Amino acid sequence: MAEYDLTSKVGQYLDRHLVFPLIEFLSGKEIYDENELLQGKIDMLQNTNMVDFAMDEHKKLNKTEVVPEAMTKKREVVVMNLKDLLVKIETITVALESEDFKNFTLTTRDGRALFEYLKTNFGITREMVDDLYNYAKFQYECGNYQEASEYLYIYKVLDEKNGMSAQWGKLASEILLQNWDAALEDFKRLKEVIDGDSFSSPLKLLQQRTWLIHWSLFIFFNHPEGRDKLLEMFLNQAQYLNAVQTTCPHILRYLTTAVITSEKRRQLLKDLVKVIQQESYTYRDPITEFIECLYVNIDFDGAQKKLRECEQVLVNDFFLVACRDDFIENARLFIFETFCRIHQCISISMLAEKLNMTPDEAEKWIANLIRNDKQLKQLDAKIDSKEGHVIMGTQAADVQQQVIEKTNSVLQKSQNLVWSMEKKLHSNRPAMQEPFSMMWGYD
Numbered sequence: 001m002a003e004y005d006l007t008s009k010v011g012q013y014l015d016r017h018l019v020f021p022l023i024e025f026l027s028g029k030e031i032y033d034e035n036e037l038l039q040g041k042i043d044m045l046q047n048t049n050m051v052d053f054a055m056d057e058h059k060k061l062n063k064t065e066v067v068p069e070a071m072t073k074k075r076e077v078v079v080m081n082l083k084d085l086l087v088k089i090e091t092i093t094v095a096l097e098s099e100d101f102k103n104f105t106l107t108t109r110d111g112r113a114l115f116e117y118l119k120t121n122f123g124i125t126r127e128m129v130d131d132l133y134n135y136a137k138f139q140y141e142c143g144n145y146q147e148a149s150e151y152l153y154i155y156k157v158l159d160e161k162n163g164m165s166a167q168w169g170k171l172a173s174e175i176l177l178q179n180w181d182a183a184l185e186d187f188k189r190l191k192e193v194i195d196g197d198s199f200s201s202p203l204k205l206l207q208q209r210t211w212l213i214h215w216s217l218f219i220f221f222n223h224p225e226g227r228d229k230l231l232e233m234f235l236n237q238a239q240y241l242n243a244v245q246t247t248c249p250h251i252l253r254y255l256t257t258a259v260i261t262s263e264k265r266r267q268l269l270k271d272l273v274k275v276i277q278q279e280s281y282t283y284r285d286p287i288t289e290f291i292e293c294l295y296v297n298i299d300f301d302g303a304q305k306k307l308r309e310c311e312q313v314l315v316n317d318f319f320l321v322a323c324r325d326d327f328i329e330n331a332r333l334f335i336f337e338t339f340c341r342i343h344q345c346i347s348i349s350m351l352a353e354k355l356n357m358t359p360d361e362a363e364k365w366i367a368n369l370i371r372n373d374k375q376l377k378q379l380d381a382k383i384d385s386k387e388g389h390v391i392m393g394t395q396a397a398d399v400q401q402q403v404i405e406k407t408n409s410v411l412q413k414s415q416n417l418v419w420s421m422e423k424k425l426h427s428n429r430p431a432m433q434e435p436f437s438m439m440w441g442y443d
Contacts, residue, residue, distance in 0.1 A: 002031050004285050004313050009250050013214035015172050016044045017140070025318040035061060049141040051075040078142070085138055088131040095122035096154065111157045118158075129159045133166065140169055149173035149182075164193065171215060180223040187212070187219055195239070209243040213251060220258070221319040227258040234258075235271050245275070249283035252276060254319060256287050260334065261326045269295070286310045290331060294338055304354045307331050332357075333369065348388045359388070 007026060011019045023041050026032060038061040045054035051074050055067045095101055095118050104117050118124035136151035152170045156163055167190050174183035194208045216233070220226035233240050234255050244251045252275065259265050259272045273295045276288050284292075286309035293302035310331065314324040332355045339346060339354070352362035 005031055005316065006250050006253065007318070009248070010214055010217070013211050013248070015168075015215075016048065017143070017145075017176060018172060018215065018218070019044060021176075022318045025321075029316055031316060048143070049078045049138065050143045051078055053143065082138065082142075085131065085135045089128070089135050091122070092118070092124050092128045092132055095124055098122075109157075111159070115158050126159065129155065130161075133159070133162055136166075137169065140173060145173040145176045149177065167193065175215065175218045178222070180219060180226075183219050184223050184225075184229075187216055205239075206243055206246060209240055210247045213240065213243060213248065217254060217319050221254070221322065227262055228264075230254065230258045231262060231264070231268060235268055241275070245279055249279045252279060252283055253285055253287050253313075253317075256291055257314075257320055257323055257327060260291075260330050261323055265330070286313050294334060298338075298342070300335065300339060300354050303335055304356065307335070308356065332365070336366065336369065 005026070007019075007022050011022065014022075020041065023037055023044075027034060027037055038057055042054055042057050042061065045051075045057065048054075051071060055071055055075075058067055058071065059065060100121065101118065105114065108114065115124070115129070132151055133155045136148045136155060139145075139151070140148035149170055152166045152173065156166045156170065167186065171183060171186040171190060174180075174186055191212060194205065194212060197205060197208075200208075213234075216230070220230040223229070234244060234251070235241065244255070256272060256276065259268050262268065273291060276291055277296060280288070280292065286306045290303055290306040290310055293299045293306055307328070311324065311328060314320045314327055320327070335354055336351065339351065348363050348366070349359045351366070352359045355362055355365075357365065
């Protein structure tokens with residue numbers, strides 16, 4: 001399954017701390033050599049302050065209790081730097097914890113007013129606020145994400161100098177803490193800043209959106225509303241679909257999975273098929289090929305084969321493993337509905353084979369669908385248990401669905417036009433700050 005593992009591609013656009021969960025997930029999957037994964041983890045830890053974690057991984061890899069002297073010395077440096085930072089932020093942290101300041105925050109949320117209050121009543125300077133940012137960054141590098149998140153939030157309120165970097169750091173911290181509601185709010189704020197930027201070049205904005213797309217995967221596949229947000233962002237906003245097609249077509253795996261498992265899948269399917277066809281020469285995997293087999297080539301045998309492969313891809317993908325059962329159920333429904341639209345009379349045993357089910361399981365599954373699925377009710381499907389057939393009735397055109405599809409098409413074209421105009425207007429403006437990880441010296 002290494003052929004279909006996207007960790008190396010996705011990892012290029014993630015902060016190194018966000019890559020650790022992906023490597024932990026791969027451990028034990030027997031896709032890669034376990035020692036190579038441990039060594040890779042140690043290499044990534046070299047540029048962080050998570051020295052104790054690096055020592056533990058070194059002991060595990062080398063089966064020893066002895067650690068290199070360089071690690072021991074680095075730990076001493078980290079402890080010393082932490083003590084220095086604690087001294088520097090002592091004045092401002094005392095001010096922030098005071099009852100007077102807490103009471104004042106109840107009267108205003110304006111960052112300038114809050115800073116002026118701290119300056120007047122506690123002698124706080126801009127340099128002290130910068131120290132607070134450095135401390136938050138340091139704690140993040142130590143893996144103390146809760147404390148990093150709290151201080152980055154305070155810094156963002158009091159100062160805008162490193163506001164973009166702080167916002168990326170806050171988002172990363174909430175993701176690593178698995179605070180999905182807070183992460184979604186931080187994601188929205190960051191997206192608003194990027195989308196509202198009228199000064200950066202299209203290339204810089206493309207880079208920012210590419211990073212945001214990859215970080216959003218953690219939220220979209222963990223938050224209850226995540227997959228709907230993903231579809232709204234990738235299919236209805238031209239600038240993000242353009243980013244996917246231009247820099248990261250591998251994201252089509254996640255877009256396809258979201259469509260297949262969405263309640264609105266029928267409305268989005270036509271747009272998805274179009275994008276998959278356009279990008280088939282740059283990216284393919286069993287999940288995108290399943291859609292291609294079923295809706296482009298009308299190849300049911302091919303779709304059946306790809307569905308089996310999809311199961312293996314899903315269980316070995318960090319973001320999609322929890323979607324496996326939902327995906328398989330809906331993919332079978334796709335096969336069944338498409339088959340029903342083409343044939344008037346279908347053998348249950350043959351259909352069971354294409355769905356990777358036994359005939360009895362298939363009959364029960366189909367009977368349940370006919371009772372509950374609105375689309376199948378329109379097809380007037382009935383089961384003839386004696387003959388072992390599913391018989392289709394008259395198929396009427398769904399006028400409402402046609403109107404919806406035409407409206408979505410007009411909306412998509414309008415958004416593409418607006419995006420093209422904005423691209424031409426702002427192509428020569430100065431660039432904005434780099435993403436959080438890049439500003440902190442990451443590759």
